[in-house]
Amino acid sequence: MKLFADGGTLITVFFREGITPMANAKIVTFANQKGGVGKSTSVVNIAASLGVLGRRVLVVDVDPQGNTTSGFGISKKTSAGTIYDVLIGRTDAADAIQTTEFENISVLPANISLAGAEFELVMADNRESRLKNALEPVMPDYDYILIDCPPSLGILTINALVAADGLVVPMQCEYYSLEGLSQLMLSVKQIKKRYNPKLQLAGILITMYNGRLNLSTQVMDELKKYYAGKIFNTAISRNVKLSEAPSFGQPVWYYDRFSKGAALYHEVAKELMQKI
Numbered sequence: 001m002k003l004f005a006d007g008g009t010l011i012t013v014f015f016r017e018g019i020t021p022m023a024n025a026k027i028v029t030f031a032n033q034k035g036g037v038g039k040s041t042s043v044v045n046i047a048a049s050l051g052v053l054g055r056r057v058l059v060v061d062v063d064p065q066g067n068t069t070s071g072f073g074i075s076k077k078t079s080a081g082t083i084y085d086v087l088i089g090r091t092d093a094a095d096a097i098q099t100t101e102f103e104n105i106s107v108l109p110a111n112i113s114l115a116g117a118e119f120e121l122v123m124a125d126n127r128e129s130r131l132k133n134a135l136e137p138v139m140p141d142y143d144y145i146l147i148d149c150p151p152s153l154g155i156l157t158i159n160a161l162v163a164a165d166g167l168v169v170p171m172q173c174e175y176y177s178l179e180g181l182s183q184l185m186l187s188v189k190q191i192k193k194r195y196n197p198k199l200q201l202a203g204i205l206i207t208m209y210n211g212r213l214n215l216s217t218q219v220m221d222e223l224k225k226y227y228a229g230k231i232f233n234t235a236i237s238r239n240v241k242l243s244e245a246p247s248f249g250q251p252v253w254y255y256d257r258f259s260k261g262a263a264l265y266h267e268v269a270k271e272l273m274q275k276i
Helices: 039-052 067-071 083-087 112-120 127-141 155-163 175-194 214-226 240-248 260-275
Strands: 002-006 009-013 026-030 057-061 105-108 144-148 166-171 200-206
Touching: 026 039, 026 155, 039 057, 039 067, 039 105, 039 144, 039 166, 039 240, 039 260, 057 067, 057 127, 067 240, 083 112, 083 127, 112 155, 127 144, 127 155, 155 175, 166 175, 175 200, 175 214, 200 260, 240 260
Parallel strands: 026 144, 026 166, 057 105, 057 144, 166 200
Antiparallel strands: 002 009
């Protein structure tokens, strides 16, 4: 491992030759039925850091909003093949995957057409396992597959959970978020029982954190009561560079790697590698 400092910021870089690729991808789903909690931001930036750390990453966008897709500079309007085409059986995942300019990162993109999948999959065979089955042929090509979910507990999120080895829940320190977390974990329990016994809670990632607020401290105390050991050690605080990067179609590591946001997500990525 090599350490260097620039502008007062310490960055950790792993030598590529010290990293051995995994035999098969580990699938990590990022889900929370509450919107605006930083799911897409987390997927984009954790993926970028995993790529920098030498891991081969496939990002799967199953949110019709397509924010993760555009976060990597991929146009939602011009994407020839998307996850929608894969889920309805129109194309294979390998044919819809797009490589990016970012190190070790590929994307299976989404656009608004994915909204129709919620209705089309209702009567489909193996509707809960469509995504899992579609990803199996490409799993040997990657170390991690990160799935970004829509803010709901519909069929798209169910597909993402059925396919996953681990679940990461990005959430803000608010009481409504606590209520949403309880609902999500009930759904996870049912999916684990019926479809995916290997599914585990990899961690709860605190986003948009402000440690000066009493509410943040109170919510963190509640989380520690029920999810001790499942909360990421690094909380993501609000950061201007994190907000600016998506408008340039770049993860924050490439937009400004010496920003606080880049450093925080880099630490989360390393922690995720230890968890899964």
